[in-house]
Amino acid sequence: MTTTDFSASRRDSLTVIKRRAAMARIRNVALDLFEEGGYRATTIDQIAHAAEVAPASIFRYFGSKEQIVLRDDVDEGIVVAFSKHAARLTPVAAMRAALEEVDFDAVLAGDGARRLSLTLKEPELASASATATQAMGLRLGRVIAGVRGREGHRVVAEASMTHGAAIAAVLHHAIAAWHGAGALPDLKARLLRALNDLEEIS
Structure with a gap:
Protein backbone atom coordinates (compact mmCIF):
# COMPACT_ATOMS: atom_id res chain seq x y z
CA MET A 1 0.00 0.00 0.00
CA ILE A 68 -33.82 5.69 13.34
CA VAL A 69 -35.23 2.90 15.48
CA LEU A 70 -34.93 -0.10 13.18
CA ARG A 71 -31.62 0.33 11.41
CA ASP A 72 -28.57 -1.42 12.81
CA ASP A 73 -25.61 -3.53 11.71
CA VAL A 74 -26.66 -6.72 13.50
CA ASP A 75 -28.91 -8.12 10.75
CA GLU A 76 -26.25 -7.42 8.13
CA GLY A 77 -23.63 -9.18 10.24
CA ILE A 78 -25.92 -12.18 10.70
CA VAL A 79 -26.52 -12.49 6.95
CA VAL A 80 -22.78 -12.29 6.25
CA ALA A 81 -22.04 -14.96 8.86
CA PHE A 82 -24.91 -17.12 7.58
CA SER A 83 -23.48 -16.91 4.06
CA LYS A 84 -20.11 -18.04 5.37
CA HIS A 85 -21.54 -21.13 7.08
CA ALA A 86 -24.27 -22.04 4.57
CA ALA A 87 -21.91 -23.79 2.15
CA ARG A 88 -21.07 -26.53 4.65
CA LEU A 89 -24.10 -26.66 6.96
CA THR A 90 -27.84 -27.03 6.67
CA PRO A 91 -29.73 -23.69 6.64
CA VAL A 92 -30.83 -23.99 10.28
CA ALA A 93 -27.37 -25.06 11.42
CA ALA A 94 -25.81 -22.21 9.44
CA MET A 95 -28.07 -19.71 11.19
CA ARG A 96 -27.27 -21.27 14.55
CA ALA A 97 -23.56 -20.83 13.84
CA ALA A 98 -24.16 -17.25 12.68
CA LEU A 99 -26.01 -16.35 15.88
CA GLU A 100 -23.18 -17.77 17.98
CA GLU A 101 -20.97 -15.03 16.52
CA VAL A 102 -23.23 -12.22 17.77
CA ASP A 103 -22.65 -10.66 21.18
CA PHE A 104 -26.30 -10.01 22.04
CA ASP A 105 -25.41 -8.80 25.53
CA ALA A 106 -23.37 -5.99 23.98
CA VAL A 107 -26.16 -5.15 21.53
CA LEU A 108 -28.77 -4.93 24.28
CA ALA A 109 -26.43 -3.09 26.64
CA GLY A 110 -26.32 -0.23 24.14
CA ASP A 111 -29.58 1.12 22.78
CA GLY A 112 -30.76 -2.26 21.48
CA ALA A 113 -33.18 -2.93 24.32
CA ARG A 114 -34.77 0.52 24.03
CA ARG A 115 -35.20 0.19 20.28
CA LEU A 116 -36.62 -3.31 20.53
CA SER A 117 -39.14 -2.29 23.17
CA LEU A 118 -40.26 0.66 21.05
CA THR A 119 -40.51 -1.49 17.93
CA LEU A 120 -42.78 -4.02 19.59
CA LYS A 121 -44.92 -1.34 21.22
CA GLU A 122 -45.53 0.94 18.21
CA PRO A 123 -47.79 -0.54 15.48
CA GLU A 124 -46.08 1.48 12.75
CA LEU A 125 -42.66 0.19 13.76
CA ALA A 126 -43.93 -3.35 14.28
CA SER A 127 -45.28 -3.34 10.73
CA ALA A 128 -42.00 -2.02 9.34
CA SER A 129 -40.12 -4.65 11.34
CA ALA A 130 -42.30 -7.39 9.85
CA THR A 131 -41.51 -6.08 6.38
CA ALA A 132 -37.80 -6.10 7.24
CA THR A 133 -38.16 -9.72 8.40
CA GLN A 134 -39.64 -10.66 5.03
CA ALA A 135 -36.74 -8.94 3.27
CA MET A 136 -34.26 -10.83 5.43
CA GLY A 137 -36.01 -14.08 4.59
CA LEU A 138 -35.55 -13.33 0.88
CA ARG A 139 -31.85 -12.65 1.42
CA LEU A 140 -31.38 -15.88 3.32
CA GLY A 141 -33.30 -17.75 0.64
CA ARG A 142 -31.05 -16.40 -2.09
CA VAL A 143 -27.99 -17.48 -0.12
CA ILE A 144 -29.42 -20.99 0.31
CA ALA A 145 -30.28 -21.27 -3.40
CA GLY A 146 -26.84 -20.03 -4.34
CA VAL A 147 -24.90 -22.56 -2.28
CA ARG A 148 -27.08 -25.38 -3.60
CA GLY A 149 -25.68 -24.58 -7.03
CA ARG A 150 -29.01 -24.52 -8.83
CA GLU A 151 -30.16 -20.98 -8.19
CA GLY A 152 -32.08 -20.84 -11.47
CA HIS A 153 -34.02 -24.06 -10.88
CA ARG A 154 -37.60 -23.14 -9.96
CA VAL A 155 -38.25 -25.90 -7.42
CA VAL A 156 -34.90 -25.42 -5.68
CA ALA A 157 -35.39 -21.64 -5.66
CA GLU A 158 -38.87 -21.93 -4.15
CA ALA A 159 -37.70 -24.38 -1.50
CA SER A 160 -34.76 -22.15 -0.67
CA MET A 161 -37.00 -19.10 -0.30
CA THR A 162 -39.31 -21.11 1.96
CA HIS A 163 -36.34 -22.10 4.14
CA GLY A 164 -35.13 -18.51 4.33
CA ALA A 165 -38.58 -17.14 5.16
CA ALA A 166 -39.14 -19.77 7.84
CA ILE A 167 -35.84 -19.04 9.56
CA ALA A 168 -36.39 -15.27 9.50
CA ALA A 169 -39.97 -15.62 10.77
CA VAL A 170 -38.99 -17.97 13.58
CA LEU A 171 -36.30 -15.55 14.77
CA HIS A 172 -38.70 -12.60 14.56
CA HIS A 173 -41.33 -14.37 16.67
CA ALA A 174 -38.71 -15.61 19.12
CA ILE A 175 -37.54 -12.05 19.75
CA ALA A 176 -41.12 -10.93 20.41
CA ALA A 177 -41.71 -13.88 22.74
CA TRP A 178 -38.47 -13.19 24.58
CA HIS A 179 -39.44 -9.56 25.13
CA GLY A 180 -42.97 -10.50 26.19
CA ALA A 181 -41.61 -12.94 28.75
CA GLY A 182 -39.60 -10.22 30.47
CA ALA A 183 -36.35 -10.88 28.61
CA LEU A 184 -35.90 -14.32 30.16
CA PRO A 185 -33.96 -16.45 29.31
CA ASP A 186 -31.22 -14.53 27.53
CA LEU A 187 -31.96 -13.59 23.94
CA LYS A 188 -29.41 -15.86 22.26
CA ALA A 189 -30.73 -18.86 24.19
CA ARG A 190 -34.28 -18.04 23.09
CA LEU A 191 -33.22 -17.73 19.44
CA LEU A 192 -31.23 -20.95 19.48
CA ARG A 193 -34.13 -22.81 21.09
CA ALA A 194 -36.46 -21.51 18.38
CA LEU A 195 -34.08 -22.80 15.70
CA ASN A 196 -33.95 -26.18 17.43
CA ASP A 197 -37.77 -26.31 17.37
CA LEU A 198 -37.79 -25.41 13.67
CA GLU A 199 -35.22 -28.11 12.95
CA GLU A 200 -37.33 -30.75 14.70
CA ILE A 201 -40.40 -30.07 12.55
CA SER A 202 -38.51 -29.57 9.27
Missing part, protein backbone atom coordinates in the same frame (compact mmCIF):
# COMPACT_ATOMS: atom_id res chain seq x y z
CA THR A 2 1.37 3.40 -0.96
CA THR A 3 1.46 6.39 1.36
CA THR A 4 -1.37 7.93 -0.65
CA ASP A 5 -3.47 4.78 -0.32
CA PHE A 6 -2.81 4.62 3.43
CA SER A 7 -3.82 8.27 3.89
CA ALA A 8 -7.01 7.75 1.89
CA SER A 9 -7.82 4.63 3.90
CA ARG A 10 -7.28 6.52 7.16
CA ARG A 11 -9.53 9.36 5.98
CA ASP A 12 -12.21 6.84 5.06
CA SER A 13 -11.93 5.22 8.50
CA LEU A 14 -12.23 8.58 10.25
CA THR A 15 -15.24 9.43 8.11
CA VAL A 16 -16.94 6.18 9.08
CA ILE A 17 -16.17 6.77 12.77
CA LYS A 18 -17.57 10.31 12.63
CA ARG A 19 -20.66 9.11 10.77
CA ARG A 20 -21.36 6.39 13.32
CA ALA A 21 -20.86 8.81 16.20
CA ALA A 22 -23.27 11.29 14.62
CA MET A 23 -25.85 8.58 14.01
CA ALA A 24 -25.55 7.31 17.58
CA ARG A 25 -26.02 10.82 18.99
CA ILE A 26 -29.07 11.47 16.81
CA ARG A 27 -30.55 8.11 17.70
CA ASN A 28 -30.09 8.63 21.45
CA VAL A 29 -31.76 12.04 21.24
CA ALA A 30 -34.59 10.58 19.17
CA LEU A 31 -35.16 7.68 21.58
CA ASP A 32 -35.37 10.11 24.48
CA LEU A 33 -37.96 12.17 22.60
CA PHE A 34 -39.93 9.10 21.57
CA GLU A 35 -40.08 7.92 25.18
CA GLU A 36 -41.02 11.37 26.49
CA GLY A 37 -43.55 12.50 23.88
CA GLY A 38 -44.47 9.36 21.98
CA TYR A 39 -43.13 8.03 18.71
CA ARG A 40 -45.95 9.20 16.47
CA ALA A 41 -46.09 12.69 17.97
CA THR A 42 -42.36 13.33 17.62
CA THR A 43 -41.30 14.92 14.35
CA ILE A 44 -38.04 14.87 12.42
CA ASP A 45 -37.80 18.64 12.96
CA GLN A 46 -38.00 18.16 16.73
CA ILE A 47 -35.31 15.50 16.62
CA ALA A 48 -33.09 17.67 14.45
CA HIS A 49 -33.51 20.66 16.76
CA ALA A 50 -32.69 18.61 19.88
CA ALA A 51 -29.70 16.95 18.19
CA GLU A 52 -28.51 20.27 16.74
CA VAL A 53 -28.41 19.00 13.17
CA ALA A 54 -30.35 19.78 10.01
CA PRO A 55 -33.38 17.61 9.20
CA ALA A 56 -31.64 16.73 5.93
CA SER A 57 -28.81 15.16 7.93
CA ILE A 58 -31.24 12.79 9.62
CA PHE A 59 -32.68 11.71 6.28
CA ARG A 60 -29.16 11.30 4.90
CA TYR A 61 -28.09 9.09 7.80
CA PHE A 62 -31.26 7.08 8.31
CA GLY A 63 -33.62 7.66 5.39
CA SER A 64 -36.77 7.86 7.52
CA LYS A 65 -38.02 8.23 11.08
CA GLU A 66 -38.72 4.49 11.25
CA GLN A 67 -35.13 3.63 10.42
Whole structure:
Protein backbone atom coordinates (compact mmCIF):
# COMPACT_ATOMS: atom_id res chain seq x y z
CA MET A 1 0.00 0.00 0.00
CA THR A 2 1.37 3.40 -0.96
CA THR A 3 1.46 6.39 1.36
CA THR A 4 -1.37 7.93 -0.65
CA ASP A 5 -3.47 4.78 -0.32
CA PHE A 6 -2.81 4.62 3.43
CA SER A 7 -3.82 8.27 3.89
CA ALA A 8 -7.01 7.75 1.89
CA SER A 9 -7.82 4.63 3.90
CA ARG A 10 -7.28 6.52 7.16
CA ARG A 11 -9.53 9.36 5.98
CA ASP A 12 -12.21 6.84 5.06
CA SER A 13 -11.93 5.22 8.50
CA LEU A 14 -12.23 8.58 10.25
CA THR A 15 -15.24 9.43 8.11
CA VAL A 16 -16.94 6.18 9.08
CA ILE A 17 -16.17 6.77 12.77
CA LYS A 18 -17.57 10.31 12.63
CA ARG A 19 -20.66 9.11 10.77
CA ARG A 20 -21.36 6.39 13.32
CA ALA A 21 -20.86 8.81 16.20
CA ALA A 22 -23.27 11.29 14.62
CA MET A 23 -25.85 8.58 14.01
CA ALA A 24 -25.55 7.31 17.58
CA ARG A 25 -26.02 10.82 18.99
CA ILE A 26 -29.07 11.47 16.81
CA ARG A 27 -30.55 8.11 17.70
CA ASN A 28 -30.09 8.63 21.45
CA VAL A 29 -31.76 12.04 21.24
CA ALA A 30 -34.59 10.58 19.17
CA LEU A 31 -35.16 7.68 21.58
CA ASP A 32 -35.37 10.11 24.48
CA LEU A 33 -37.96 12.17 22.60
CA PHE A 34 -39.93 9.10 21.57
CA GLU A 35 -40.08 7.92 25.18
CA GLU A 36 -41.02 11.37 26.49
CA GLY A 37 -43.55 12.50 23.88
CA GLY A 38 -44.47 9.36 21.98
CA TYR A 39 -43.13 8.03 18.71
CA ARG A 40 -45.95 9.20 16.47
CA ALA A 41 -46.09 12.69 17.97
CA THR A 42 -42.36 13.33 17.62
CA THR A 43 -41.30 14.92 14.35
CA ILE A 44 -38.04 14.87 12.42
CA ASP A 45 -37.80 18.64 12.96
CA GLN A 46 -38.00 18.16 16.73
CA ILE A 47 -35.31 15.50 16.62
CA ALA A 48 -33.09 17.67 14.45
CA HIS A 49 -33.51 20.66 16.76
CA ALA A 50 -32.69 18.61 19.88
CA ALA A 51 -29.70 16.95 18.19
CA GLU A 52 -28.51 20.27 16.74
CA VAL A 53 -28.41 19.00 13.17
CA ALA A 54 -30.35 19.78 10.01
CA PRO A 55 -33.38 17.61 9.20
CA ALA A 56 -31.64 16.73 5.93
CA SER A 57 -28.81 15.16 7.93
CA ILE A 58 -31.24 12.79 9.62
CA PHE A 59 -32.68 11.71 6.28
CA ARG A 60 -29.16 11.30 4.90
CA TYR A 61 -28.09 9.09 7.80
CA PHE A 62 -31.26 7.08 8.31
CA GLY A 63 -33.62 7.66 5.39
CA SER A 64 -36.77 7.86 7.52
CA LYS A 65 -38.02 8.23 11.08
CA GLU A 66 -38.72 4.49 11.25
CA GLN A 67 -35.13 3.63 10.42
CA ILE A 68 -33.82 5.69 13.34
CA VAL A 69 -35.23 2.90 15.48
CA LEU A 70 -34.93 -0.10 13.18
CA ARG A 71 -31.62 0.33 11.41
CA ASP A 72 -28.57 -1.42 12.81
CA ASP A 73 -25.61 -3.53 11.71
CA VAL A 74 -26.66 -6.72 13.50
CA ASP A 75 -28.91 -8.12 10.75
CA GLU A 76 -26.25 -7.42 8.13
CA GLY A 77 -23.63 -9.18 10.24
CA ILE A 78 -25.92 -12.18 10.70
CA VAL A 79 -26.52 -12.49 6.95
CA VAL A 80 -22.78 -12.29 6.25
CA ALA A 81 -22.04 -14.96 8.86
CA PHE A 82 -24.91 -17.12 7.58
CA SER A 83 -23.48 -16.91 4.06
CA LYS A 84 -20.11 -18.04 5.37
CA HIS A 85 -21.54 -21.13 7.08
CA ALA A 86 -24.27 -22.04 4.57
CA ALA A 87 -21.91 -23.79 2.15
CA ARG A 88 -21.07 -26.53 4.65
CA LEU A 89 -24.10 -26.66 6.96
CA THR A 90 -27.84 -27.03 6.67
CA PRO A 91 -29.73 -23.69 6.64
CA VAL A 92 -30.83 -23.99 10.28
CA ALA A 93 -27.37 -25.06 11.42
CA ALA A 94 -25.81 -22.21 9.44
CA MET A 95 -28.07 -19.71 11.19
CA ARG A 96 -27.27 -21.27 14.55
CA ALA A 97 -23.56 -20.83 13.84
CA ALA A 98 -24.16 -17.25 12.68
CA LEU A 99 -26.01 -16.35 15.88
CA GLU A 100 -23.18 -17.77 17.98
CA GLU A 101 -20.97 -15.03 16.52
CA VAL A 102 -23.23 -12.22 17.77
CA ASP A 103 -22.65 -10.66 21.18
CA PHE A 104 -26.30 -10.01 22.04
CA ASP A 105 -25.41 -8.80 25.53
CA ALA A 106 -23.37 -5.99 23.98
CA VAL A 107 -26.16 -5.15 21.53
CA LEU A 108 -28.77 -4.93 24.28
CA ALA A 109 -26.43 -3.09 26.64
CA GLY A 110 -26.32 -0.23 24.14
CA ASP A 111 -29.58 1.12 22.78
CA GLY A 112 -30.76 -2.26 21.48
CA ALA A 113 -33.18 -2.93 24.32
CA ARG A 114 -34.77 0.52 24.03
CA ARG A 115 -35.20 0.19 20.28
CA LEU A 116 -36.62 -3.31 20.53
CA SER A 117 -39.14 -2.29 23.17
CA LEU A 118 -40.26 0.66 21.05
CA THR A 119 -40.51 -1.49 17.93
CA LEU A 120 -42.78 -4.02 19.59
CA LYS A 121 -44.92 -1.34 21.22
CA GLU A 122 -45.53 0.94 18.21
CA PRO A 123 -47.79 -0.54 15.48
CA GLU A 124 -46.08 1.48 12.75
CA LEU A 125 -42.66 0.19 13.76
CA ALA A 126 -43.93 -3.35 14.28
CA SER A 127 -45.28 -3.34 10.73
CA ALA A 128 -42.00 -2.02 9.34
CA SER A 129 -40.12 -4.65 11.34
CA ALA A 130 -42.30 -7.39 9.85
CA THR A 131 -41.51 -6.08 6.38
CA ALA A 132 -37.80 -6.10 7.24
CA THR A 133 -38.16 -9.72 8.40
CA GLN A 134 -39.64 -10.66 5.03
CA ALA A 135 -36.74 -8.94 3.27
CA MET A 136 -34.26 -10.83 5.43
CA GLY A 137 -36.01 -14.08 4.59
CA LEU A 138 -35.55 -13.33 0.88
CA ARG A 139 -31.85 -12.65 1.42
CA LEU A 140 -31.38 -15.88 3.32
CA GLY A 141 -33.30 -17.75 0.64
CA ARG A 142 -31.05 -16.40 -2.09
CA VAL A 143 -27.99 -17.48 -0.12
CA ILE A 144 -29.42 -20.99 0.31
CA ALA A 145 -30.28 -21.27 -3.40
CA GLY A 146 -26.84 -20.03 -4.34
CA VAL A 147 -24.90 -22.56 -2.28
CA ARG A 148 -27.08 -25.38 -3.60
CA GLY A 149 -25.68 -24.58 -7.03
CA ARG A 150 -29.01 -24.52 -8.83
CA GLU A 151 -30.16 -20.98 -8.19
CA GLY A 152 -32.08 -20.84 -11.47
CA HIS A 153 -34.02 -24.06 -10.88
CA ARG A 154 -37.60 -23.14 -9.96
CA VAL A 155 -38.25 -25.90 -7.42
CA VAL A 156 -34.90 -25.42 -5.68
CA ALA A 157 -35.39 -21.64 -5.66
CA GLU A 158 -38.87 -21.93 -4.15
CA ALA A 159 -37.70 -24.38 -1.50
CA SER A 160 -34.76 -22.15 -0.67
CA MET A 161 -37.00 -19.10 -0.30
CA THR A 162 -39.31 -21.11 1.96
CA HIS A 163 -36.34 -22.10 4.14
CA GLY A 164 -35.13 -18.51 4.33
CA ALA A 165 -38.58 -17.14 5.16
CA ALA A 166 -39.14 -19.77 7.84
CA ILE A 167 -35.84 -19.04 9.56
CA ALA A 168 -36.39 -15.27 9.50
CA ALA A 169 -39.97 -15.62 10.77
CA VAL A 170 -38.99 -17.97 13.58
CA LEU A 171 -36.30 -15.55 14.77
CA HIS A 172 -38.70 -12.60 14.56
CA HIS A 173 -41.33 -14.37 16.67
CA ALA A 174 -38.71 -15.61 19.12
CA ILE A 175 -37.54 -12.05 19.75
CA ALA A 176 -41.12 -10.93 20.41
CA ALA A 177 -41.71 -13.88 22.74
CA TRP A 178 -38.47 -13.19 24.58
CA HIS A 179 -39.44 -9.56 25.13
CA GLY A 180 -42.97 -10.50 26.19
CA ALA A 181 -41.61 -12.94 28.75
CA GLY A 182 -39.60 -10.22 30.47
CA ALA A 183 -36.35 -10.88 28.61
CA LEU A 184 -35.90 -14.32 30.16
CA PRO A 185 -33.96 -16.45 29.31
CA ASP A 186 -31.22 -14.53 27.53
CA LEU A 187 -31.96 -13.59 23.94
CA LYS A 188 -29.41 -15.86 22.26
CA ALA A 189 -30.73 -18.86 24.19
CA ARG A 190 -34.28 -18.04 23.09
CA LEU A 191 -33.22 -17.73 19.44
CA LEU A 192 -31.23 -20.95 19.48
CA ARG A 193 -34.13 -22.81 21.09
CA ALA A 194 -36.46 -21.51 18.38
CA LEU A 195 -34.08 -22.80 15.70
CA ASN A 196 -33.95 -26.18 17.43
CA ASP A 197 -37.77 -26.31 17.37
CA LEU A 198 -37.79 -25.41 13.67
CA GLU A 199 -35.22 -28.11 12.95
CA GLU A 200 -37.33 -30.75 14.70
CA ILE A 201 -40.40 -30.07 12.55
CA SER A 202 -38.51 -29.57 9.27
